[in-house]
Amino acid sequence: MSWFRCIVGDVRGGGRLLRGLPQSPGLPQRTPRCFLSRGPGPGPPGPGLRTRVGVGLLVGGGLLAAWWFVDSEKRQNQRRRRVEQLKQVSLGQGVFSLLDHRGQRRTKADFLGRWVLLYFGFTHCPDICPEELDKLSAAVSALDRDASMPPVQPVFITVDPERDDAAALDRYVKDFHPRLIGLTGTPEEVKHAGRDYRVYASAGPKDEDGDYIVDHTILIYLISPDGLFLDYYNRMKSQDQITESVRNHIKNYEQLDPQPEGP
Ligand SMILES: [Cu+2]
Incomplete structure (x- = not known):
């Protein structure tokens, strides 16, 4: 299969590859240059919007879970410290x-x-x-x-x-x-x-x-x-x-x- 490959910038300098732009020969080197390629196909399309949103949600959810864990640990430690302080007040410490x-x-x-x-x-x-x-x-x-x-x-x-x-x-x-x-x-x-x-x-x-x-x-x-x-x-x-x-x-x-x- 053949398709056009377009490169932005100097080809020798490793320009950025663009796919699917129309063929436009004779353009200056710094503009996209497209040529016919016989290499392997462009492969499956990049990650779709849904995938990106999903990944974003996963990362966000992970961060939220980490924040919740740290926060609840902090509160538990505060609570333990306060219980210890109150025990030192030594009022109502005995049993009746x-x-x-x-x-x-x-x-x-x-x-x-x-x-x-x-x-x-x-x-x-x-x-x-x-x-x-x-x-x-x-x-x-x-x-x-x-x-x-x-x-x-x-x-x-x-x-x-x-x-x-x-x-x-x-x-x-x-x-x-x-x-x-x-x-x-x-x-x-x-x-x-x-x-x-x-x-x-x-x-x-x-x-x-x-x-x-x-x-x-x-x-x-x-x-x-x-x-x-x-x-x-x-x-x-x-x-x-x-x-x-x-x-x-x-x-x-x-x-x-x-x-x-x-x-
Ligand atoms: Cu009284």
Whole structure:
């Protein structure tokens, strides 16, 4: 088979080969020069548009996968570093084993994998504990209404195990959030749980009715699904401030840990 070959530039200098241009003899050397060739055919046509797009997509996809891998590695490393830093804070590092308001034994491990808002108080507290638990419950309810947020578990641990048995807690938690878990135990168990969060609690003198007030730390603690203390909220924090803070903690945490949580 024969066809025309066209060369741009000086043939002796190894000019660029063009294929299929019409024959145009007598043109200056630097313009395409075409001549009849009897060599092998031009072969199959070069890569088509579809092939080039396919290759482009493959290369792009490969780069994207590499970027994703590096990025997720980076986030995992950030997460590991943060967990180590939080462990050094050494708040809430121990384990507790207490009875819930239904009489079931609950340990700290039962709450792993869940966000927890934790408050220490006592059911006979005249004003502060109800106010703080109202705030805590309202923050949990606000987060419940946000479909992008995982459920946050509200927990109340008594500092007054003498009066707050499971039955008393059962009556009390109903006044706040439907998911609120009340926890109690022996004085030693309760003291141990409180000490872990550096909670101060001291019962005052009894009045003629045997009633007494317990002076105690007033803080709401935020615990991550790793069981680590992340933040605390004092009485000055409003329900909206708590909600916003918890929301931000959850968002930051999920950015560091893109894997979905287990059941
Ligand atoms: Cu109180």
